[in-house]
Amino acid sequence: MAAPSALVLRCEECGDVPHRVLRGKVGGKADLVFEGVVKCTKCGRVRAVVTREPRPIEVPVVVSWLGASERTTMEFAPDEVVAVGEELELGEGRLLVTAVEAGSARVPSAAAKDVATIWAKRVDQVRVKFSVNKGNRTVAHDVVATPDEEFEVGEIVDLGKDRALVHHIRTKHRTLREGRVRADEIVRMYGRVVRERTSR
Ligand SMILES: [Zn+2]
Numbered sequence: 089m090a091a092p093s094a095l096v097l098r099c100e101e102c103g104d105v106p107h108r109v110l111r112g113k114v115g116g117k118a119d120l121v122f123e124g125v126v127k128c129t130k131c132g133r134v135r136a137v138v139t140r141e142p143r144p145i146e147v148p149v150v151v152s153w154l155g156a157s158e159r160t161t162m163e164f165a166p167d168e169v170v171a172v173g174e175e176l177e178l179g180e181g182r183l184l185v186t187a188v189e190a191g192s193a194r195v196p197s198a199a200a201k202d203v204a205t206i207w208a209k210r211v212d213q214v215r216v217k218f219s220v221n222k223g224n225r226t227v228a229h230d231v232v233a234t235p236d237e238e239f240e241v242g243e244i245v246d247l248g249k250d251r252a253l254v255h256h257i258r259t260k261h262r263t264l265r266e267g268r269v270r271a272d273e274i275v276r277m278y279g280r281v282v283r284e285r286t287s288r
Contacts, residue, residue, distance in 0.1 A: 091122065093108070105129060123137075147170070148205045166201035170203055183210060187207035213233065215230045218231050218276070220281055240268035
């Protein structure tokens with residue numbers, strides 16, 4: 089394994105600061121062991137070091153989104169705690185942990201090395217339900233949006249093949265016949281297809 093170009097290490101003078109790796113190698117089995125010569129980026133002191141940290145482990149993650157679920161894995165330090173309600177970064181996306189399975193039980197939290205499966209859902213995007221009247225029938229559409237994206241009564245939404253005018257918006261507490269609301273508050277939008285191109 090190639091040595092990193094820099095490591096955050098403790099310098100006696102400067103505390104925990106980045107050190108440039110002048111030369112070194114990484115080995116080890118259960119632990120990742122770095123052996124090499126480093127230079128403190130703050131005071132310039134050069135010294136030989138050996139560092140040891142637990143090798144990250146891969147934990148299975150089931151990600152649900154838009155009614156489907158997908159299996160993947162994420163890397164954790166073995167002692168890192170995974171908890172229900174916590175947010176995780178996965179690539180470009182953000183996940184909310186909805187369940188943690190350790191042993192064969194669901195638990196509120198556990199160290200990554202004890203976790204069998206993490207269940208999570210994507211929280212960086214939501215699905216807005218949109219019932220669109222097409223003359224003699226109503227068609228259900230899903231509009232994908234970020235949670236804080238707003239929709240407005242009177243707005244025209246592009247549905248790919250069709251464009252539809254938002255007529256009213258239902259949230260958990262009320263029905264809007266004018267105004268705007270965040271995507272994550274919308275229970276369902278209602279509208280009708282518009283044929284002609286309208287400039288906004
Ligand atoms: Zn230093």
